[in-house]
Amino acid sequence: MTAIWVDTDFGFDDLWALLLLRHLGHEVAGVSLVAGNAPLAQVCANAMGAKEAYGFDWPVWQGADRPLKRLPETAERILGPTGMRSRGARLPVSRSGAPPKGAPDAMRDWLQTANDAKCRILALGPLTNIAQLVTQSPEVKGRIERLVWMGASAGAGNHTPMAEFNAVADAEALDCVLASGLAVDIVDLTFCRKVTFGPEDMPETDELTRDLLGGYLDIALERARPGMAIYDPLAALAVADPDSIGFSSCKIEVSTETDESYGATKVIETSSSTTRIATEANADLAQLCLSALKREALNGPR
Numbered sequence: 001m002t003a004i005w006v007d008t009d010f011g012f013d014d015l016w017a018l019l020l021l022r023h024l025g026h027e028v029a030g031v032s033l034v035a036g037n038a039p040l041a042q043v044c045a046n047a048m049g050a051k052e053a054y055g056f057d058w059p060v061w062q063g064a065d066r067p068l069k070r071l072p073e074t075a076e077r078i079l080g081p082t083g084m085r086s087r088g089a090r091l092p093v094s095r096s097g098a099p100p101k102g103a104p105d106a107m108r109d110w111l112q113t114a115n116d117a118k119c120r121i122l123a124l125g126p127l128t129n130i131a132q133l134v135t136q137s138p139e140v141k142g143r144i145e146r147l148v149w150m151g152a153s154a155g156a157g158n159h160t161p162m163a164e165f166n167a168v169a170d171a172e173a174l175d176c177v178l179a180s181g182l183a184v185d186i187v188d189l190t191f192c193r194k195v196t197f198g199p200e201d202m203p204e205t206d207e208l209t210r211d212l213l214g215g216y217l218d219i220a221l222e223r224a225r226p227g228m229a230i231y232d233p234l235a236a237l238a239v240a241d242p243d244s245i246g247f248s249s250c251k252i253e254v255s256t257e258t259d260e261s262y263g264a265t266k267v268i269e270t271s272s273s274t275t276r277i278a279t280e281a282n283a284d285l286a287q288l289c290l291s292a293l294k295r296e297a298l299n300g301p302r
Helices: 012-023 040-054 103-113 128-136 138-143 171-179 205-219 232-240 286-292
Strands: 002-008 027-031 060-062 118-123 144-152 182-188 245-254 267-271 275-283
Touching: 002 103, 002 232, 012 027, 012 040, 012 232, 012 286, 027 040, 027 103, 040 060, 060 103, 103 118, 103 128, 103 138, 118 232, 128 138, 128 171, 138 144, 138 267, 144 232, 171 232, 171 245, 182 232, 182 245, 232 245, 232 286
Parallel strands: 002 027, 002 118, 027 060, 118 144, 144 182, 182 275
Antiparallel strands: 245 267, 245 275
16 A cells, blocks of 8 residues: 655645646545745645645644755745635635644654655645654654655756746755655756646546646746646656656755855766656657546535
């Protein structure tokens, strides 16, 4: 049995990843939140609103509200103040209030009580919570079969010319996790940019999902691109349908220099590493991801 924990900064594609896991029949043991796409308070509001709108029943905890060493940096200039673009409809304001604090402790407790399950962590934002987990509770590292992360870039960046957002949002945390000895699968920016969808691919779905997906697509259309890359759902596929994506062993180096290279990642091919990077699509990944958003898959927000 595989047990899954999701660590997320809860933008739209994070929500999409969680819907995909549910669509493919995978339960989520817990969700931890980290500042990234937006400040932590907004990330919490997104998560709690999504729980209410889509009927998720996973427990959720607040994690880090800032990087390990530097000032916070968000993606609000691209994603807007909520960290989640839309063409109209928005997630509801949850009546449940903010989730409890203590994400690293919650992950530790889950790992210690998961019995014989294969524990995998799906990380969809900056790795601050994961770095805190492995430094504060190193005794549980051996319980993590694999960490799957959407982040880094084998080429150019997106948030800066040299760095992908989740890496540049907390490069020290990435460096800590890579040095921890965890087995890490990375679905990086360059791989994700090969998997896209356009206006013609929009699924028949409910109003809320249509407007949120449309807002996400508009990020590309406003830049005169024919389609939008799919990011976090691909990392979810690597957990839920591992045969759909091929990986190659590698070593990842990340710059923590306080200059324009901060967060830049270098991929070095090697056969002697527990780190792997996505290199091959073994299925129509875009359609696999979009299938989770169809009306019949969602049965509409609850």
